[in-house]
Amino acid sequence: MSEELKNSPISPLEDFDWEAFEKGETKKNESYEALEAAYDKSLGAIKDKEVTEGTVISINKREVVVNIGYKSDGIIPFNEFRYNPDLKVGDTVEVFVENQEDQKGQLVLSHRKARTAKSWERVNQALENDEIIKGYIKCRTKGGMIVDVFGIEAFLPGSQIDVKPIRDYDVFVDKTMEFKVVKINQEYKNVVVSHKALIEAELEQQRKEIIAKLEKGQVLEGTVKNITSYGVFIDLGGVDGLIHITDLSWGRVNNPADIVEPDQKLNVVILDFDEEKKRIALGLKQLQPHPWDKLDENLKVGDKVKGKVVVMTDYGAFVEIAPGVEGLIHVSEMSWSQHLRSAQDFLKVGDEVEAVILTLDRDERKMSLGIKQLRENPWDKIEEKYPVGSKHNAKVRNFTNFGVFVELEEGVDGLIHISDLSWTKKIKHPSEFTQIGADIEVVVLEIDKDNRRLSLGHKQLEDNPWDNFETIYTVGSIHEGTITELLDKGAVISLPYGVEGFATPKHLVKEDGTPAKQDEKLQFKVIEFNKDAKRIILSHSRIFEDEQKAEARKAKKAAGKQQAEEQPVASSSNTKTATLGDIDTLAALKQKLENGEE
Numbered sequence: 001m002s003e004e005l006k007n008s009p010i011s012p013l014e015d016f017d018w019e020a021f022e023k024g025e026t027k028k029n030e031s032y033e034a035l036e037a038a039y040d041k042s043l044g045a046i047k048d049k050e051v052t053e054g055t056v057i058s059i060n061k062r063e064v065v066v067n068i069g070y071k072s073d074g075i076i077p078f079n080e081f082r083y084n085p086d087l088k089v090g091d092t093v094e095v096f097v098e099n100q101e102d103q104k105g106q107l108v109l110s111h112r113k114a115r116t117a118k119s120w121e122r123v124n125q126a127l128e129n130d131e132i133i134k135g136y137i138k139c140r141t142k143g144g145m146i147v148d149v150f151g152i153e154a155f156l157p158g159s160q161i162d163v164k165p166i167r168d169y170d171v172f173v174d175k176t177m178e179f180k181v182v183k184i185n186q187e188y189k190n191v192v193v194s195h196k197a198l199i200e201a202e203l204e205q206q207r208k209e210i211i212a213k214l215e216k217g218q219v220l221e222g223t224v225k226n227i228t229s230y231g232v233f234i235d236l237g238g239v240d241g242l243i244h245i246t247d248l249s250w251g252r253v254n255n256p257a258d259i260v261e262p263d264q265k266l267n268v269v270i271l272d273f274d275e276e277k278k279r280i281a282l283g284l285k286q287l288q289p290h291p292w293d294k295l296d297e298n299l300k301v302g303d304k305v306k307g308k309v310v311v312m313t314d315y316g317a318f319v320e321i322a323p324g325v326e327g328l329i330h331v332s333e334m335s336w337s338q339h340l341r342s343a344q345d346f347l348k349v350g351d352e353v354e355a356v357i358l359t360l361d362r363d364e365r366k367m368s369l370g371i372k373q374l375r376e377n378p379w380d381k382i383e384e385k386y387p388v389g390s391k392h393n394a395k396v397r398n399f400t401n402f403g404v405f406v407e408l409e410e411g412v413d414g415l416i417h418i419s420d421l422s423w424t425k426k427i428k429h430p431s432e433f434t435q436i437g438a439d440i441e442v443v444v445l446e447i448d449k450d451n452r453r454l455s456l457g458h459k460q461l462e463d464n465p466w467d468n469f470e471t472i473y474t475v476g477s478i479h480e481g482t483i484t485e486l487l488d489k490g491a492v493i494s495l496p497y498g499v500e501g502f503a504t505p506k507h508l509v510k511e512d513g514t515p516a517k518q519d520e521k522l523q524f525k526v527i528e529f530n531k532d533a534k535r536i537i538l539s540h541s542r543i544f545e546d547e548q549k550a551e552a553r554k555a556k557k558a559a560g561k562q563q564a565e566e567q568p569v570a571s572s573s574n575t576k577t578a579t580l581g582d583i584d585t586l587a588a589l590k591q592k593l594e595n596g597e598e
Contacts, residue, residue: 049097051114056091066095066109074109081111083136083148085176094118112151119150123191127181135179135193137172145172147179147193154181160194163203164235165226167262206238214273214280219287224264232256234268234282241280243268250285250324252310259284291324292365301357305369309351317347319355319369326367329355333370336377336411346371378411379452386412386454388444391461396438404430406440406456414454416442423459423466423534424499426492466531469499473526473536478543481524483508483516491516493524493538500536501526507539516540 057073058065064076064087074095081087096113126133135147135154144157156179158166166172183192222234222241231244248259260266268282299305307321316330334346347353355369378385386392386408394406394414403417421433434440446455473479473495481493481501490504503524508516516522525546528537 051094051096051117053092054095054109056087056089056093059087059089064111066093066111068095068097068107068109070100070107072101072107074107076109076111083134083176115151119152120189122150123152123154123181124184127184130180132178132180132198133193134176136176137174139173140169145169149179149181149191149193152189152191154179154191154193156193156195160192160196163196163199203238210236210239211273211280214270216270216272218270219267220270221265222268222282224260224262224266227257227260227262229256232260234266236280239280241268241270241273241282243282243284247271247281247283247285250288250291251320252318252326290365291322292362295322295325295362299357299360301360303357304354304374305357306352306354309347309349309353312344312347312349314342314344316343319353321367327355327357327369328367329353329369329371333358333368333372336372336375336379337407337413372411378409379449382412382447382449382454386444386447388447391441391443394440394442394456396434396436396440399430399436401429404434404440406442408442408454412454413452414442414444414456416440416456416458420445420457420459423462423464424497426500465497465499466534469497469536470529470531472497473499473501473529475526475529478523478525480521481538482521483518486518495524495536495538501538502536503538503540507541509541511544 052068054066054068054074056064057067060078062078064078064081066074066076068074076095081093087093093111094114095109095111096117097108098110098113099108101107125131133149135149135156137156138146138148138153140146141155144155144159145161147154147156158169160182161169161172177195178198179193179195180197181191182194182197184190220236222236224232225235225240226233229245231242232248234241234243243256245253245256248256253259266284267287268284269286270280271283271286272281273279305321305327307319307327309317310320310326311318314331316328317334318326318328320326329343329347331341331343331346334343335341353371354374355371356373357367358370358373359366359368361367392408394408396404397407397413398405401418403415404421405413405415407413416430418427418430421427421430425433427433440458441461442456442458443460444454445457445460448454479495481495483491484494484500485492490502491508493501493503495501501524505515507527510516510522522540523543524538524540525542526536527539527542528535530536
């Protein structure tokens, strides 16, 4: 017996019926029923499938025991409370009554179902009141994390975990964190939460204070927060600034990651800032002296320098001769050639080159370079190497309507006029004779050193065949030819020895009256030969026309002779008159002569 019971006074009940007790009688009037009703009332109004509140009376690793004022306590698995690591005995929690008594007479409760039953209401309320809630991060998913909030699976985007970029999402799994509900889709019951929103609210005040103290030219220490292709974001302790790629180094920067690395601490200078837009422009290279200021004072125009090609364009190459000091080699200074070519034909990024300084402006920090100056100008001794009349091999570079441009060597170009390609062929365009990139043999006809022009010829490699054609294609001579081209004004005829002639339409009519056709092989008579103009005029019709004329002349001559022989006989016979037969004979002869003449 406890000390308290020993010391407490004990006295009998004043209204106890001892007589009835001795007789074995008990008062059953309302005692049992009232007692049972009072007991039931003390248990509270508990119904199945309803949500009520209970008090945690015990916690272990597997179970949480909750008292809801019922005749027995309920047991709930501990994993239903994992979202709340701060749960302790005495806390009030919501529970869902699944069954007042199972087969073992045990009260069956669920905390998860209670949360689910009221979760949607509470989530909407949290959004309206901008309330901070707790959630349990269950797992990763595409683009973020899945968070258990009031028993609902909410989405936490990766960008909303922290103000800093997250590189390892797995470290957040199985953690309980505070969130704000930022978006709810009522139709699809989707919830989006953010932890970043909690941090930003705190940082906003810090950001305002930091920006208020900023000044241009101020040097601050920052931490590399994020690296992009266009620059580096620096955390200045609650506010971010950007170092543009052009402000990282005085030299060329292809990738900002080559200059800095994540989480690196470095000093930066404030170049500019916008309080309204909260943009801060930072610089890193400005903390170092400009390389042009350290350039050798003795360096001058005409000096030779070495460097590396860092950038290529169509018009030239930028060469870095010292860190941050570049010079431009224009494409025109890469070769003595006057051809319009791309700089990529001569150099590429990474090439180590030697060049000559052509211009140097220290104030403007500009320099132009040349590499062709390291080689002798071939035009200085052009007459010695390519004298008039000398023969050379060249490469076809370009065509024009009037000729072919060829290259004898790098920087030495020449023109073959279209009329100097062939002695015999009529060439309308140089592409009919050769092609770009082909080798061609030439002879130097003329040199214009001042304008750097060479007049070249190809046909001059052979003797002029027209000297021989003059003895072959004499006027009146007949030759076999093939019609190679029919035109409105006539036809081009291919003759022996590779020469061509021309015939007008009236000279292409055959003896039967039909015109000559394409690719037809016929006999042609030369009716004109011009050596200077290299022109041969032909006729097929003239062959049979001349034969007809010759026969007519022959017949006329024979008729005249016969008439002369008959004249003396007629004059000696004065009495004899012409008969009708004689008249008919003379008329027939006259008609024949006229036909022959035609």
